[in-house]
Amino acid sequence: MKKALLAAISMMAIGALAGPALADGELHIYNWGNYTNPDLIKKFEETYKVKVTMDDYDSNETMLSKVRAGNSGYDIVVPTDYTVQIMIGEGLLEKTEPSQMENFKNVRPEFVNVYWDDGRHYSVPWQFGTTTFTVNIAKYKGDINTLAILFDTPADLKGRINMLDDINSVMHAAERYLGIPRCGDDKANLKKLNDLLQKAKPDWRTFSYDTQAKMLSGDVDVTQDWNGDSFRIRQKLPTATYAWPKEGIEGWMDNVTVLKGAKNLENAKLFQNFIMDPKNAALISDFAGYDNGIKDSHQYAANPDWASSPEINIPKDAPTPEFVKPCSPEVVAIYNKIWTNLRK
Template identity: 50%
Template structure:
């Protein structure tokens, strides 16, 4: 009997030190708000008997700051590709090797070995999109394919423009509008950017993330925004349209990662593999209305996504899209300085 008791104690001790023991039944995901399909989560919960809790954040900076503090209690997060190298360099992520998971075969070739996560050692695709403009064409009937909507609004839109306050997105847009290149440290360009932003701000009604609701309700008539958000707005109001700024726009992706201090590692790995299944990725895209990097997921998406103007970039604008990238720290510091002044 003593031998049996010792064995039980030893086994309990062993289990307590493994991720399997701590992972059983739970998964805590830290993600952008309104960005996760409830039906897809229920499917995962039912399949693996895991209770999923999702906590929202509203920006890359918010998420990074929270995770940097440590002890967040989250297992997973969904940083954008221009922030992901920072998470990796700062040792915030667990190397889960998604490239060796069963469903990695479904990752589209162009997303299998991205510059921001070579070999997919840490991340799997979640969604991808574009930063552009969104306009209620009942209010303004002119050209919406320009950052002038935001930085030099026509009279019809003055006092009715929102700016989604994702710092890098806004800085990129202002740089492209002023003829610069993404991640530029050119002080001449950045002075123009600063002046453009400060001059434009009095014409804005707000700097908020909640565009799906407020564009639909008419509180905003125009905004900088992401294409999936614009898609959902148009479904509610067909007069709302997405613009592809001719000065240039940024193509981005968000990616699912596991935190270094995750308590539920095995369940997190299961979820990464689960999200590389075409049916599950398609279900998620059907909710948030963005494309994803999983080949074959299209057939599981709503039919209206196939040729949606927010998803299918018009031929005349394909050449002006630029990929999102991580700017050098000294350039980031310059952007932050301008951004801080804009917030005053």
């Protein structure tokens, strides 16, 4: 207790010398569910004397709808790459200039000049990963590294599959299986896409983001999901195996951004800088299991098996993950019609 008190006093003294590190007030964060380490938030609160409140969402579309409606009350949101580009285009984000922040030097070079925010004027990395699917290989012994698992389902897995309730992940996976372009507007290809999804749907059990519960309860034997999520499933179900389908892999990065007109703008900027510290980035990955885009963070990981795990490290013979830019409004409209019909 005495050591803890002395440490706290020391931290306060250091903060006093640092000047800007002494903050106060509030910060309101809107992030994906089950995605934020409480220890990270506690550390930020104690470092800057800022009270953080959090709400969560289950899709970029849910978050974007709320933000577009206005007066959300949030300072920070955590959109995926393509959504960042959309939000910048619509004037929904503050230009916080992360590239000028103290900890920006820690961002991995490949994540500086990114298509969604070239040079990082609005966003900083939160976590990145891939989207394929996880199979319980105790229930299925065949080849899992193919999207045929989802779209030409083997007899052993029919009715045992959960798909993400995510229009883009489902659509783009089907396009990869068909060998047609992502976001293409060719009517013949869009018909092939619709036909494939309608054919596959009877072999699926559910559409849900609650992938861990689905797999761990035994409700399904396959779930479309993300690599960090699959890592967390495997900690409790050792036979859960993440697939690297030969037809292609979805890549993505979630990013911390600040909403235009954020009430707690300076605290939001502090948070952006805070998570670019390798020790803090490691806390993010410790909780959710994804890589984070910050140099030297792996050495601080609490789980020594995480950095070398098969979910995080892409096999040399697997396709390079593809980051898909936003589709045109015309294609989005057609996607929405296909999706609405699929979800009936």
